[in-house]
Amino acid sequence: MAQSLIGGLIASGYNKQNIIATDPTEAQRNSVTQNFGIHCLADNAEAIQRSDIVVLAVKPQVLESVCHSIADAVQAKKPLIISVAAGIRSDDINRWLGSNTAIVRTMPNTPALIQTGATGLFANTFVSNEQQSQAEHILRAAGITVWVDEEAKLDAVTALSGSGPAYYFMFMEAMEQTAQTLGLDEKTAHLLTLQTALGAAKMALESHQDCATLRKNVTSPNGTTERAIQSFENAGLHQIVENAMKAAQTRAQELADELGGKA
Numbered sequence: 001m002a003q004s005l006i007g008g009l010i011a012s013g014y015n016k017q018n019i020i021a022t023d024p025t026e027a028q029r030n031s032v033t034q035n036f037g038i039h040c041l042a043d044n045a046e047a048i049q050r051s052d053i054v055v056l057a058v059k060p061q062v063l064e065s066v067c068h069s070i071a072d073a074v075q076a077k078k079p080l081i082i083s084v085a086a087g088i089r090s091d092d093i094n095r096w097l098g099s100n101t102a103i104v105r106t107m108p109n110t111p112a113l114i115q116t117g118a119t120g121l122f123a124n125t126f127v128s129n130e131q132q133s134q135a136e137h138i139l140r141a142a143g144i145t146v147w148v149d150e151e152a153k154l155d156a157v158t159a160l161s162g163s164g165p166a167y168y169f170m171f172m173e174a175m176e177q178t179a180q181t182l183g184l185d186e187k188t189a190h191l192l193t194l195q196t197a198l199g200a201a202k203m204a205l206e207s208h209q210d211c212a213t214l215r216k217n218v219t220s221p222n223g224t225t226e227r228a229i230q231s232f233e234n235a236g237l238h239q240i241v242e243n244a245m246k247a248a249q250t251r252a253q254e255l256a257d258e259l260g261g262k263a
């Protein structure tokens with residue numbers, strides 16, 4: 001996720017001299033430097049000393065220990081903290097970092113790498129208006145941004161746009177594999193699947209009509225689409241999607257409860 005954000009920032013013209021990454025793994029540091037031409041350090045405290053904004057992009061499972069290890073540096077420098085960790089609540093991050101820390105909790109997604117990301121953001125009470133604009137500026141470099149008024153809504157954002165790219169990739173995988181069983185070669189199946197996904201998303205974005213109307217426009221009476229849609233409905237597609245997204249939201253809440261500890 002950090003690489004997607006770094007890639008998005010650089011592609012949108014952000015000065016790479018102003019970006020420092022950190023990673024404990026030497027191979028990972030070398031790869032980041034090679035891919036993006038930015039400094040990648042092993043020492044988090046050193047990077048924090050040199051930064052006004054710190055993005056925490058480690059796995060939720062290691063966030064607590066990382067926060068404890070950087071707490072002194074954060075209290076000394078008082079940077080704006082931006083977390084991308086799924087589930088973990090800003091109150092827990094604040095407690096792990098000491099206290100009174102300005103934290104913007106976000107939920108971006110991997111298309112940030114090509115500046116078509118979608119990020120939900122929530123600011124805790126210590127975030128100033130200027131810091132809120134700074135966080136928005138950084139995440140906007142990676143795509144669209146949406147602020148939520150209650151932190152719990154970020155778990156719904158996680159289930160929708162955070163995890164969402166994987167749902168579409170899975171659907172595209174299924175379409176291209178099926179196209180091959182219907183007789184198309186792999187390259188043709190891949191190309192037509194991707195262009196169809198792009199065309200549908202672009203059309204939905206640019207149209208004044210809602211997705212249901214656009215779907216109905218494709219569906220000729222007693223035609224091919226109608227048969228396919230009927231087949232999806234018979235299989236309970238809406239319920240399948242609802243179950244999956246609720247499972248993702250629940251997992252985000254579980255991560256917070258399991259890893260956030262009790263205040």
Ligand SMILES: NC(=O)C1=CN([C@@H]2O[C@H](COP(=O)(O)OP(=O)(O)OC[C@H]3O[C@@H](n4cnc5c(N)ncnc54)[C@H](O)[C@@H]3O)[C@@H](O)[C@H]2O)C=CC1
Nearest residue numbers: 001002022023024057058059060066084085086108109110
């Ligand atoms: N992958 C995705 O689509 C999204 C991920 N997220 C969140 O982003 C966070 C990272 O997820 P991924 O990028 O998928 O994981 P990842 O495993 O690809 O990246 C985590 C990186 O953190 C590094 N790391 C571990 N300990 C460190 C430390 N002490 N200091 C500095 N770096 C350290 C690891 O070496 C690794 O390169 C997670 O909290 C996840 O919930 C949020 C939105 C979308």
Ligand SMILES: O=C(O)[C@@H]1CCC=N1
Nearest residue numbers: 085086158162163164
């Ligand atoms: O799967 C995950 O936990 C992360 C958060 C959203 C997308 N990937």
